[in-house]
Amino acid sequence: MPRMFLNGTAMAGGAEHHLVGGAPLVAATTTAPRYRFHAVGGRYPALEDVGSGGAAVEGEVYELSYAQLREVLLPGEPDGLELGVVELADGSGSLAMVLRRECAGLPQLTDISALASWRAYREAS
Template sequence: MFLNGTAMAGGADHHLVGGAPLVARTTTAPRYRFHAVDGRYPALEDVGEGGAAVEGEVYDLSYEQLREVLLPGEPEGLELGVVELADGTGSLAMILRREHSKVPPLTDISELASWRAYREQS
């Protein structure tokens, strides 16, 4: 599972990862716009061309951990999807809901490409 927000190491929700091992610190392929949703959590939006490579961490979560612990804690503006990583492989990740018109205000933070960098400056 690719994590790019509060569940990364050192984040407020990292406890939701439990004992799942860290597989890699990496980035997505450069095909995503990266948003702060109402300043509270990050969201990836696949735009293909013109996107950014967003920083994150990949964890080897069990389906039980994903289903019972991580997903129930995710905000309504996100949904489970698959992202392309820098090396061309895919990973499960939380992405911006397709019907994002119902999502609170978005701030494009693609230039930062890092939730930690955004939180440090806000």
């Protein structure tokens, strides 16, 4: 089964967590420190791979079926994000929603890398 790193509203306690269904939580972890973390219009988070000089972003890894990914989780994702692979803190990889490259310069992006947590950003907003 594929593993999916979630770092926004689909995490436990988030408004979209129901999209995860009964999928098991594999780990609460962070990414490797190679990502800029953005709030898109204040509505949802986006990871941008910058290689070096990024932040280790907090999230949760779930084991989802391909059917659940295809039919439930991915259709609920907002524009500006695409399915990609991120590097986790332990060096392993995971599927994740990442910022589309052509969206990296959009004015509605707010860099929240210093917080490195969607929950912390929401609490501070």
